[in-house]
Amino acid sequence: xxxxxxxxxxxxxxxxxxxxxxxxxxxxxxxxxxxxxxxxxxxxxxxxxxxxxxxxxxxxxxxxxxxxxxxxxxxxxxxxxxxxxxxxxxxxxxxxxxxxxxxxxxxxxxxxxxxxxxxxxxxxxxxxxxxxxxxxxxxxxxxxxxxxxxxxxxxxxxxxxxxxxxxxxxxxxxxxxxxxxxxxxxxxxxxxxxxxxxxxxxxxxxxxxxxxxxxxxxxxxxxxxxxxxxxxxxxxxxxxxxxxxxxxxxxxxxxxxxxxxxxxxxxxxxxxxxxxxxxxxxxxxxxxxxxxxxxxxxxxxxxxxxxxxxxxxxxxxxxxxxxxxxxxxxxxxxxxxxxxxxxxxxxxxxxxxxxxxxxxxxxxxxxxxxxxxxxxxxxxxxxxxxxxxxxxxxxxxxxxxxxxxxxxxxxxxxxxxxxxxxxxxxxxxxxxx
Numbered sequence: 001x002x003x004x005x006x007x008x009x010x011x012x013x014x015x016x017x018x019x020x021x022x023x024x025x026x027x028x029x030x031x032x033x034x035x036x037x038x039x040x041x042x043x044x045x046x047x048x049x050x051x052x053x054x055x056x057x058x059x060x061x062x063x064x065x066x067x068x069x070x071x072x073x074x075x076x077x078x079x080x081x082x083x084x085x086x087x088x089x090x091x092x093x094x095x096x097x098x099x100x101x102x103x104x105x106x107x108x109x110x111x112x113x114x115x116x117x118x119x120x121x122x123x124x125x126x127x128x129x130x131x132x133x134x135x136x137x138x139x140x141x142x143x144x145x146x147x148x149x150x151x152x153x154x155x156x157x158x159x160x161x162x163x164x165x166x167x168x169x170x171x172x173x174x175x176x177x178x179x180x181x182x183x184x185x186x187x188x189x190x191x192x193x194x195x196x197x198x199x200x201x202x203x204x205x206x207x208x209x210x211x212x213x214x215x216x217x218x219x220x221x222x223x224x225x226x227x228x229x230x231x232x233x234x235x236x237x238x239x240x241x242x243x244x245x246x247x248x249x250x251x252x253x254x255x256x257x258x259x260x261x262x263x264x265x266x267x268x269x270x271x272x273x274x275x276x277x278x279x280x281x282x283x284x285x286x287x288x289x290x291x292x293x294x295x296x297x298x299x300x301x302x303x304x305x306x307x308x309x310x311x312x313x314x315x316x317x318x319x320x321x322x323x324x325x326x327x328x329x330x331x332x333x334x335x336x337x338x339x340x341x342x343x344x345x346x347x348x349x350x351x352x353x354x355x356x357x358x359x360x361x362x363x364x365x366x367x368x369x370x371x372x373x374x375x376x377x378x379x380x381x382x383x384x385x386x387x388x389x390x391x392x393x394x395x396x397x398x399x400x401x402x403x404x405x406x407x408x409x410x411x412x413x414x415x416x417x418x419x420x421x422x423x424x425x426x427x428x429x430x431x432x433x
Contacts, residue, residue, distance in 0.1 A: 035164055049376055050385045060379070061415060063404040064387045066205070066357055068270045071406040073330075075270040076323040079312040083274075086311035095307035097300040099126025099278065106314035107263075107278050115238070117250035117261065123281040125295055126313075128305040130236050130264040130277030135161050137260055137279050140294035141230060142167040142196050149190055149198040151182065153360065153392035153400070155205045155234070168194070171393060176351050176362070180209035188222045197230040198223060200249065203237040206392050206402040207360040208335060208353025210241050216252055223257045227286060231259045236277075239268035239324055241355040242332040250282040258284035265309070267356070268324065269316050274309040331357050334412060335405040341416045342403075345423055357406045360389070363399050366426065370396035381425075382418035 050060045062070075098104065104121040111119035127133035134157060142148060144166030150158045152171040162169045172187035174180045187198070200219065203210045211219075223231055233249040250259040264277035279295070281287045335353040339361075342350040347364035365374055371388040379385050389400030405412065 035166065046372075046375065046379075046385060046387060046391070049379060053379060053383065059383050061384045063407075063415065064385050064402075066267070066404050066406065067272055068267070068327075068357070068406055069272065071408070071411075073270045073327060073406070076316065076319065076321070078319045079265075079269055079271070079316040082312035082315035083309055086308045091308055091311060093307065095126075095304040095310055097302075097304050098296055099124065099305065100307070100310040100313075103276075103310040103313035104278075106317045107280065110317040111248070111250070111261070111280050115235075115245075115248035115251060115261075117248045117259075117280075118283060119250075119280050124278055125299055126276065126278045126305055126310060127299075128275040128277070129266060129272075130234065130262045130279075131157055132275075132302075132305065133262050133277050133279040134158065134232070134234070136295050136298050137232065137262075138162065138167070138197070139165060139298055140291060145194065146196045147192060147194045148196060149187065150393075151199065151201060151204070153206050153389060153394050153402075154199070155201055156391060156393075158199050159393065167196075170195075172198075174204065174207065174209065176349075176360075179351055179354075180204060180207040180360070181211055181215055182219060184215075184218055184222055187219075191222075191226055191229060195226070195229050197232050199232045199234065201234040201236075202246065202249070203235075203241050203355030205237065205356060206358050206387075207351065208356050208358045209351070210243070210246050210354040213247055213252075216247060216249060220249070220253050220257050227258070227284075229258075230287070231257050232262065233259050234262045236262065236264045236267055237356040238263070240328055240331060240357070242328060242335075243354065250280070253282060253284070255283045255285065258282060258286045260287065265313065265316060268327075270323075270327070271309070274312075275306055276309045276313060331405070334407065334409055335359055337409050338403055338405045338412055338416065341413075342419075345420050347423060347427065353405070357404060359403045359405055360400055361403065363401055364423065364426070365397065365399045371399055371401060372396060374399065375401055378419065378422055381422050384415050384418055 046064055054060055103126055104124040107124045108119040108121045111117045127136060138161050142165055147168045147170050148162055149170050149172055151174050159169045170190050172190055173183045175183055223229060231249060238245045250261050253259045259282035261280045265274060266272040281292060335357060338359045339350045339352040342348050342361040348361055350359055350361035353359050363374060371390050375386050375388045387402045390396040394400045
């Protein structure tokens with residue numbers, strides 16, 4: 001009997017099987033992977049505070065995420081009809097992992113004719129938005145410990161991806177005194193033996209900056225000295241530049257710098273929820289079969305990006321694109337209005353945006369206050385949600401915040417009145433909000 005009892009105890013102690021599970025005491029929480037501790041996405045993280053405010057019965061204006069569909073912008077009818085036709089024709093199956101052939105052909109034509117960067121369909125991989133395309137590219141490119149340079153301020157997606165991969169994000173500054181142009185000396189000094197890529201977001205999110213051709217040429221001259229460093233050109237907002245699309249970096253680079261371009265349907269065609277974006281390899285010989293094969297292997301591992309919306313890509317890129325003139329005109333009016341009014345508030349400065357639907361003003365902080373605390377105090381006091389600059393890697397004490405400028409001028413005036421009143425009250429209180 002004693003031997004049987006011991007055998008049963010030994011069986012129950014084994015580290016697997018239903019007997020062990022039934023015998024175990026209630027378990028402690030399952031830990032998350034440590035890599036997630038470095039994964040931050042401030043644009044959405046601040047929403048939790050806004051939701052808590054709404055649960056208390058307060059109304060909140062969300063000026064933290066750039067979604068044009070929330071402000072009356074509608075996609076061009078030709079792409080809506082193309083998607084509807086695909087659904088009516090029962091095109092619900094898996095797409096090729098690298099994207100539908102007709103979509104990649106349209107993207108290649110767009111890159112070649114409109115962006116002056118010669119591109120073949122075989123150079124293109126379609127992703128679930130440019131975000132997934134960036135993830136595929138960086139996952140194929142970097143090893144743990146490798147370095148990637150990103151701008152400051154920067155769209156936080158890149159830092160989040162690199163944290164997940166165990167890579168090192170190094171930064172170079174964009175300077176407001178240069179109209180948010182890059183500090184190229186600093187960029188050059190940050191490139192080292194483990195640098196695999198430099199990210200350029202142009203036109204820029206979060207500042208709305210557009211750089212001159214001379215600045216772009218100087219940037220390429222720096223990178224031409226580092227032929228094994230990939231330039232990742234995030235050009236999602238190119239069609240939303242107020243004075244027309246800036247030159248594509250892949251076109252300016254030719255075969256002198258290895259450029260991979262990221263672009264998207266989301267913003268210029270006003271369909272962020274369709275999740276259609278892409279990467280396009282440039283002509284540099286170092287962008288060869290090994291890296292391209294690795295990207296495609298990763299694309300195969302996730303099967304495909306959503307298929308039905310890809311049937312609308314050719315209708316959009318090859319279409320009349322007449323919607324863009326009105327869209328850019330509206331976005332310009334709103335962005336310039338925000339910048340002008342912000343600059344009139346004592347203690348606030350703002351570089352006028354030249355693209356997209358963001359402005360990055362600098363606001364006065366009280367002693368010891370961070371930009372995030374300022375944003376949360378503004379939310380509590382006025383119900384308006386912005387994003388703190390440190391969410392884009394700015395120094396918390398510098399006092400930069402990002403404002404989404406998509407609402408109409410009349411709607412924005414309500415927000416700007418609230419911000420102006422909030423700043424005045426803080427000033428009257430001696431710096432306290």
